[in-house]
Amino acid sequence: xxxxxxxxxxxxxxxxxxxxxxxxxxxxxxxxxxxxxxxxxxxxxxxxxxxxxxxxxxxxxxxxxxxxxxxxxxxxxxxxxxxxxxxxxxxxxxxxxxxxxxxxxxxxxxxxxxxxxxxxxxxxxxxxxxxxxxxxxxxxxxxxxxxxxxxxxxxxxxxxxxxxxxxxxxxxxxxxxxxxxxxxxxxx
Numbered sequence: 001x002x003x004x005x006x007x008x009x010x011x012x013x014x015x016x017x018x019x020x021x022x023x024x025x026x027x028x029x030x031x032x033x034x035x036x037x038x039x040x041x042x043x044x045x046x047x048x049x050x051x052x053x054x055x056x057x058x059x060x061x062x063x064x065x066x067x068x069x070x071x072x073x074x075x076x077x078x079x080x081x082x083x084x085x086x087x088x089x090x091x092x093x094x095x096x097x098x099x100x101x102x103x104x105x106x107x108x109x110x111x112x113x114x115x116x117x118x119x120x121x122x123x124x125x126x127x128x129x130x131x132x133x134x135x136x137x138x139x140x141x142x143x144x145x146x147x148x149x150x151x152x153x154x155x156x157x158x159x160x161x162x163x164x165x166x167x168x169x170x171x172x173x174x175x176x177x178x179x180x181x182x183x184x185x186x187x188x
Contacts, residue, residue: 028114031071037120038068039091039179044156046089047078066091070177090180097174104173105137108166111177112146115162128152130162142168159183 028036042050052065055077066076073093080089096107112134119127132148148162163178 028118029071032114033118033120035068035070036115036118039066039070040120040150040160041123042068043089043091043160043179043181046080047091051078066093069093070095073177088181090178092179093177095175095177097172099172101139101173104166104175107175108137108144108146108164109134111175112148112164115148115164115177122152132162137166157181 038050039047042048047066050066050068052067055063055065057063060082062080062082064078064080066078069076070093073095074097075094077092078089079092095111096104098104116130116132119129122128128151130148131151132146135144135146137144144166146164148164150157150160150162152160159181161178161180161182163176163180165176165178167174167176
């Protein structure tokens with residue numbers, strides 16, 4: 001009797017901790033979702049309200065620190081283009097930078113999952129999200145890109161994408177999350 005009571009109490013106290021660990025590994029944290037929501041909503045104004053200090057100007061492009069950062073990001077940057085043909089802006093987070101391929105792949109797949117599972121409260125109080133399929137990376141190829149489309153019926157977001165990229169370079173592997181609007185071939 002004492003043994004079964006002990007097991008019942010043990011289960012009662014341990015199960016919530018195990019479930020919460022499972023929940024945290026499957027769903028994005030509230031901090032991740034909140035930051036992603038602020039970034040996505042601010043796209044409407046070319047990320048102007050989350051734009052921090054200017055980092056550099058190069059030709060017709062300026063880069064700025066993002067005042068909103070995703071948890072775990074090493075760097076978050078806003079890029080603005082000021083040419084006669086392109087006045088768009090994009091947002092980028094460097095989520096991993098290092099030499100370990102397996103860690104880069106793990107980060108790449110995790111960021112994809114977090115973005116896809118995030119639910120964003122929209123301006124009209126509806127809930128929207130991203131849809132897309134993960135492109136499985138291969139060590140034989142120096143890059144992999146998975147694209148998610150925002151499921152929203154708003155002309156400003158017609159071509160809005162979340163792009164997760166795994167790239168190898170001179171300094172190892174890097175995983176980036178890019179949020180931007182990709183013009184149709186007909187629009188270019």
